[in-house]
Amino acid sequence: MSDIKVLVLVGSLRAGSINRQLAELAVESAPEGVTLELFDRLGELPFYNEDIDNDQVVEPVVALREAAAAADAALVVTPEYNGSIPGVLKNAIDWLSRPYGNSALQGKPTAVIGAALGQYGGVWAHDETRKSFGIAGPRVVEDLKLSVQTTAFDGKHPRENAEVAANLQDIVGKLAAEVG
Numbered sequence: 001m002s003d004i005k006v007l008v009l010v011g012s013l014r015a016g017s018i019n020r021q022l023a024e025l026a027v028e029s030a031p032e033g034v035t036l037e038l039f040d041r042l043g044e045l046p047f048y049n050e051d052i053d054n055d056q057v058v059e060p061v062v063a064l065r066e067a068a069a070a071a072d073a074a075l076v077v078t079p080e081y082n083g084s085i086p087g088v089l090k091n092a093i094d095w096l097s098r099p100y101g102n103s104a105l106q107g108k109p110t111a112v113i114g115a116a117l118g119q120y121g122g123v124w125a126h127d128e129t130r131k132s133f134g135i136a137g138p139r140v141v142e143d144l145k146l147s148v149q150t151t152a153f154d155g156k157h158p159r160e161n162a163e164v165a166a167n168l169q170d171i172v173g174k175l176a177a178e179v180g
C-alpha cells in the first residue's frame with residue numbers, strides 16, 4: 001500500500017515561527033506509512049484575484065494546488081492574528097477553494113491546530129480556519145483540536161514539551177486514519 005500523504009500548511013512566515021516548529025514536530029510524529037510534507041511557499045502566493053486565476057496562473061499557485069492534489073489529507077498549523085486567521089493563510093485558503101466545487105483538497109480530511117501568545121492559544125483563529133476551510137472544499141475533522149499558548153514552550157522547541165508532542169502525535173495518527 002502506498003503512503004498516506006498529508007499536506008502541511010503553516011500560517012506564519014516568520015523564520016523563528018513557533019507554529020513552523022509545531023509543523024516540524026508533526027512531520028517527525030508521522031506513524032509508519034504516513035508522510036507529512038510541509039508546503040513552505042505561502043509567502044510567494046499573490047493576493048487572490050479572479051482575473052489572474054486562469055490557465056496562466058503563476059507557478060507558486062500551481063505548485064500549491066499540485067501539492068494539495070497529491071495529498072490525501074491536510075494539517076494546518078497557525079497562529080492567531082488580531083483574533084482571526086493570518087492573512088497569508090486566508091489567502092492560501094482562497095486559492096485552494098478554486099476551481100469552485102473542485103478544490104485540490106475537495107473532501108479530503110483536514111485538521112487545524114496551532115499556537116498563539118494569548119491565553120486561549122489562538123482558538124478563534126483555529127475555529128475560523130475550520131469554518132473557512134469547511135466552505136472551501138476540504139472535509140474538516142472538527143474534533144482534532146490543539147490550541148496551545150506559546151508560553152507553554154518556555155522558549156524551547158515544542159518537541160521538548162512531552163504533553164504537546166503526545167497530543168500532536170495522536171492528532172496526526174487520527175487524521176491519517178480519516179483517509180480512506
Ligand SMILES: Cc1cc2nc3c(=O)[nH]c(=O)nc-3n(C[C@H](O)[C@H](O)[C@H](O)COP(=O)(O)O)c2cc1C
Nearest residue numbers: 012014017018019020079080081082083116117118
Ligand atoms: C500582527 C499580529 C497579531 C497578533 N494577534 C494575536 C491575537 O489576536 N491573539 C494571540 O493570541 N496572539 C496574537 N499575536 C501573537 C502571536 O500569537 C505570536 O506572535 C505567535 O508566536 C505567532 O506565531 P509564530 O511564532 O508561529 O510566528 C499576534 C502577533 C502579530 C504579529
